[in-house]
Amino acid sequence: MLKKGLFKRPGNTLEKTQGDNVLPVPNVPETLFTTCKGCKAAVLTNELAQNLYVCPRCGYHGVIGARVRLMRLADDGSFEEWDAEISSADPLLFPGYADKAAEARVLSGEKEAVVGGMMRIQGCPCAAFAMDSRFMMGSMGGAAGEKITRLFEKAAQMDLTVIAFTLSGGARMQEGILSLMQMAKTSGAVKYHSDAGNLYVSVLCNPTAGGVTASFAMESDIALAEPGALICFAGPRVIEQTLRQKLPKGFQSAEFLMDKGFIDAVVPRAQQKDYLGILLKLHAKEHKNASV
Amino acid sequence: MQAFDRVLAARAKDRPGCADFIANIFDDFVELRGDRRYGDDKAILAGIARLEGMPVTVVATQKGTCTGERVAANFGCAHPEGYRKALRQFLLAEKFARPVVTLIDTAGAYCGLGAEERGQAQAIAECLTTLMTLRTPVIAILTGEGGSGGALALAVADRVWMMENAVYSVISPEGCASILWKDASKTEDAARSLKLTAEDLLGFHVVDSIVPEGAGFDKAYADIRSRLKDTLGALKALDVKDLLSARYKRYRTMGGFLG
Ligand SMILES: [Zn+2]
Numbered sequence: 001m002l003k004k005g006l007f008k009r010p011g012n013t014l015e016k017t018q019g020d021n022v023l024p025v026p027n028v029p030e031t032l033f034t035t036c037k038g039c040k041a042a043v044l045t046n047e048l049a050q051n052l053y054v055c056p057r058c059g060y061h062g063v064i065g066a067r068v069r070l071m072r073l074a075d076d077g078s079f080e081e082w083d084a085e086i087s088s089a090d091p092l093l094f095p096g097y098a099d100k101a102a103e104a105r106v107l108s109g110e111k112e113a114v115v116g117g118m119m120r121i122q123g124c125p126c127a128a129f130a131m132d133s134r135f136m137m138g139s140m141g142g143a144a145g146e147k148i149t150r151l152f153e154k155a156a157q158m159d160l161t162v163i164a165f166t167l168s169g170g171a172r173m174q175e176g177i178l179s180l181m182q183m184a185k186t187s188g189a190v191k192y193h194s195d196a197g198n199l200y201v202s203v204l205c206n207p208t209a210g211g212v213t214a215s216f217a218m219e220s221d222i223a224l225a226e227p228g229a230l231i232c233f234a235g236p237r238v239i240e241q242t243l244r245q246k247l248p249k250g251f252q253s254a255e256f257l258m259d260k261g262f263i264d265a266v267v268p269r270a271q272q273k274d275y276l277g278i279l280l281k282l283h284a285k286e287h288k289n290a291s292v
Numbered sequence: 293m294q295a296f297d298r299v300l301a302a303r304a305k306d307r308p309g310c311a312d313f314i315a316n317i318f319d320d321f322v323e324l325r326g327d328r329r330y331g332d333d334k335a336i337l338a339g340i341a342r343l344e345g346m347p348v349t350v351v352a353t354q355k356g357t358c359t360g361e362r363v364a365a366n367f368g369c370a371h372p373e374g375y376r377k378a379l380r381q382f383l384l385a386e387k388f389a390r391p392v393v394t395l396i397d398t399a400g401a402y403c404g405l406g407a408e409e410r411g412q413a414q415a416i417a418e419c420l421t422t423l424m425t426l427r428t429p430v431i432a433i434l435t436g437e438g439g440s441g442g443a444l445a446l447a448v449a450d451r452v453w454m455m456e457n458a459v460y461s462v463i464s465p466e467g468c469a470s471i472l473w474k475d476a477s478k479t480e481d482a483a484r485s486l487k488l489t490a491e492d493l494l495g496f497h498v499v500d501s502i503v504p505e506g507a508g509f510d511k512a513y514a515d516i517r518s519r520l521k522d523t524l525g526a527l528k529a530l531d532v533k534d535l536l537s538a539r540y541k542r543y544r545t546m547g548g549f550l551g
Contacts, residue, residue: 141549173472214416
């Protein structure tokens with residue numbers, strides 16, 4: 001996890017304030033070096049940012065903001081955000097939630113834990129969304145569920161592939177049962193998009209857990225994962241407490257899930273654009289709406 | 293009753309289990325076992341039965357009534373095999389155009405090594421997408437504990453009913469208190485804040501109706517039987533397309549957001 005204040009607080013209107021071909025990097029480093037969570041080495045923060053927050057020494061895949069991830073995946077200037085105005089409500093008036101959500105908005109510079117829209121990857125149009133761990137651990141409440149649902153619905157209507165970068169602690173418990181219902185809601189939208197003959201590729205990132213794994217993350221036609229990502233239903237701590245035993249090393253890692261048959265491939269961040277580009281081309285069809 | 297009292301009532305050892313509901317509501321229950329992939333999870337009890345003459349598929353969670361049964365049923369917490377066993381019955385129901393009735397009383401899907409390595413999340417996810425477009429009516433009844441994703445996997449339905457003292461929540465009050473407030477003594481506060489009672493859920497339209505328990509369970513069983521007969525009759529009369537579009541809308545409208 002990032003320490004608060006380690007990075008400058010990014011704005012939310014980067015795309016609008018910068019030229020189309022300028023690559024916005026909201027995580028402007030304030031510190032020269034960042035300690036890698038993988039190898040504990042001090043890595044030049046600039047170098048880390050250039051390397052998509054993957055450690056150049058050990059390959060550890062660090063935290064990357066949802067917006068940066070999407071911008072750097074998209075062909076230059078092709079990302080068009082959808083439903084940017086949606087943010088979380090507090091339907092249960094849950095103690096402390098409003099403050100936590102406000103803090104998350106400042107910390108992440110986003111209105112919600114999900115950022116999504118339409119883009120081109122190697123010239124192929126697609127819809128894509130990413131979750132942001134800096135926004136309450138990417139947890140899914142009504143706003144995230146609504147954004148994801150709308151994205152699948154709109155993609156279905158436009159005949160577009162959906163690419164999802166999942167990263168979440170699970171359902172957002174401050175929204176109680178209504179957050180649980182987002183699992184059903186998003187699953188309905190995934191099925192609707194799928195039944196219309198469209199491709200859905202999920203890329204499971206660190207961590208993908210709970211109600212997000214048990215819904216749209218695992219409902220894709222093709223499931224990819226980032227190296228070393230923790231992917232689980234129940235988190236390691238919960239299992240260790242339940243069973244009173246230590247988990248084997250690498251249990252619930254992306255590589256472990258691939259070995260068990262739940263992931264098609266582990267794809268390093270730097271290769272994802274090419275990898276997704278190939279998948280998109282393999283599934284290319286006559287688009288009703290090919291303009292981005 | 294306070295929210296946490298409901299939680300305790302829902303968990304009470306002497307509370308009728310789903311097997312009791314099946315025995316008292318349906319006739320000719322034929323149990324069908326296994327997921328055809330790995331094993332038979334006794335946390336899920338499934339089969340075909342008659343409801344006032346109408347064949348229906350019944351899928352229930354099962355906690356067991358004695359120690360041996362409880363251990364065999366893993367205290368009602370299903371493994372992926374349980375959800376795949378349920379899936380198999382959902383698809384059989386669809387094939388024979390039999391309505392599905394699910395009965396849910398589980399603390400949640402099991403959190404263990406085997407469950408994780410055999411794809412607990414994937415099994416639950418597959419239940420969600422399958423139920424969302426299952427081409428036959430589905431009614432879910434929360435009879436006791438409705439524990440998070442493990443309960444939801446069986447509760448994507450055209451109608452969701454809840455026993456008066458059942459609870460249904462994204463997380464247990466204990467889990468919520470420990471994660472959010474790192475304080476086990478706040479469990480009762482968590483129960484209240486989570487809004488997990490039948491009245492709360494009716495208010496959110498997550499639940500369509502509450503089955504009273506005040507006059508005893510025999511009365512409740514009779515009540516459920518007659519409601520099932522009427523509602524399944526009405527749902528069966530619908531065009532499948534309309535049924536599915538209403539089911540989609542039921543969940544589509546859930547959850548709050550701004551903007
Ligand atoms: Zn490193």
